[in-house]
Amino acid sequence: MSFLSSTRALGLFKGLSLGPVIQVRTATKKVAGSKTSMKDSAGRRLGAKAAENEPVKTGQILMRQRGTRFYPGENASIGKDHTIYATEPGYVRFYLDPFHPNRKFIGVALSPELRLPTPHFEPRVRRLGYVPIEDEAKASFEEQNLKRKDHLLRPTILKELQERAAKRQAIVEQYKEQLKTIVPELSDNELSIAAERLSNVKNHLKNGVTLPDAQATVTSIHLQDLKLQNKKGAISPEEYETSNSNYLSLIKKVDSSVSFDNKYQLTKFLTPEARQGKLDELEAQLQSLTEGKGKDSKKQLSKVLDMSTLITPAEKKLLHAKYVKPLLPLNHGLAKSVTKRWNYEKKRVEPLA
Template identity: 45%
Template sequence: MFSALKSDLLGRIQNSVALLTLVRGAHKKAGGSKTYMQDSPGKRLGPKKHEGEKVSVGQIIMRQRGTKWYPGSNVGIGKDHTLFAMEPGYVRYYLDPFHPKRKFIGIALGKDERLPYEHFDATHRRLGRTVLENPVAAKREEEYMSRKESLALPEILKEKGIRDQRRAAKIALLAKRLPEFIPELDDESVSLAAERLGAIDGFLRGGKSLEDARFYATYNYNYDLKLRLDATKEVTPEISEELKKKYAELVNIVDSRVMFDAKFNLCKNLTDEEREQKKQENVAALKELIPDANIPVDKKVKIQAWGLIEDTCFSLSERLHLKRRFLKPVLPESAELLGDEKTKNTVAISRMNYDTRRVETVYRLKKGFLGQRVN
């Protein structure tokens, strides 16, 4: 009986194991749901603003797929080809003769304006549409600045104050030195002439020539005078003409008597003929003073050469050229300029000898180096 129960139990276990091994997952992919008689909502494409409608900045004018309509004047285009207004104005649908195969949508700044504008006309820009009658709102609009501007304002004002102090100090120095060249000027003329020379100095440091610097200094003075006449009403037309005439007379006196040299120092004015003649004279004197630039010169000759090279007739580039020509920083090696470790007043130079492939020490006399400035 026990054996029968045992065999029956083993049979049940084998049958359950067989069932476990035979069960498998479904191998057929489930089908998706199918829906019929349905449609997606429309995308609401097409024009949103029509011819002559008034729009503000950012309003959508046309939604489209592809550029069937192109952005014209004062109109931008998005990545989905949506056209939107970039300036407040009036919508215009138009054709451009320079692009005959394209249709454009633009914004006219005025109600009676038509597009396209004349091709070679000045660009139409909007400088403000309405006048702020409320003084509080007008002041708020005038003083408005972005967060970035407000954060940078203290540093800007600080730098401006430093720059104004330097400019005032420079003008004061020019006013102090000006009577040395033009003693007949009164105090008011000296002050005005110093301001002109300060402006010329700024233009010269900016890279302009002396002639251009003088022209722009005169132009800026006359323009400021015109602003005082037109905008601020500080002066009358008669006073303006009188000041302009007085300034022109002062310009003739100052420009004929003083100028700036290559290092922006005030000096006596030279005409083009005088400058060229002085250049030739100084170069001839340098050739006579230093006939051979490869031979060392003594300190006295060197001082005389520097005086000739730094004359007011030479520009910075010309001075550098003459220095390299007559006062070479390093003279070529020669027997009389070489020494050994026991020679006095020498400079030890380590360099590679590519023939022996060793580093050698060469002792050169100090007088072979002429690059030092002698005062």
């Protein structure tokens, strides 16, 4: 085509109306393709692993869950990932507990006819799950088999138990000798029972229990043991009634004749009036010793309080604060420094100049 013909074609092309012009940008270099991971993890297989009334073994998983949607019931436990498993062989039960109405429980009944939950104030049904071992060698191995930690600690534990038993027996023998002088009409069998009872009462007293509560606790435990022996057939009903009545008459005789001092030694029983009279005599003695001055007087006061076996630790603190180190009045002199001390009379903390 010549120059003239191309110019005319260009003019014709400019006269045409082609609409809006769209700019298209093309890639100038190759781009690496991206790969997204569209995979998903496998399911965790959550949910119940045993149905209602299904027999299970010890350690068998009952439920896998996220969170505690179900709680472990009787003969079941829960792991750190909220997995509930059986702790006894038996039959699975899904149930509700009226004491926890907002919780659902999974438990294991020890026999097919049992239903859960067990009534709240009734004893739980227990089963060891053991079978007798007929082979003597295997039986001896099972009896001696211990974990390494228990095996290493066994000599120490046995030694401590023997020492405790020896100390307890020494206290019982000491109480027997003291009872012979305080209550001489007791027989040898009654002395043994009374000394054992007083040893148990002393243990409760050392734990901070009052004397009447300690005596009542030891009495109820002994009577309950007699009742269990009767139920097991170890003693006949006639022997149970005789032992029960003899024990009640014995403790009535002993408790009305024997008491404890503040060092847990046996003393003759004192009525509240007689004890108050002895306290008045002690306070009069302390009052006479306060007339002296100096360190010797305070040493004598402290010695008298330490030697007295009649007063309780609380009464000793009160008398010590009253006579040995009496509280000064709050308006005593000019205050250089202020401290806080316990006022035994008013039972409160007060500032002391």
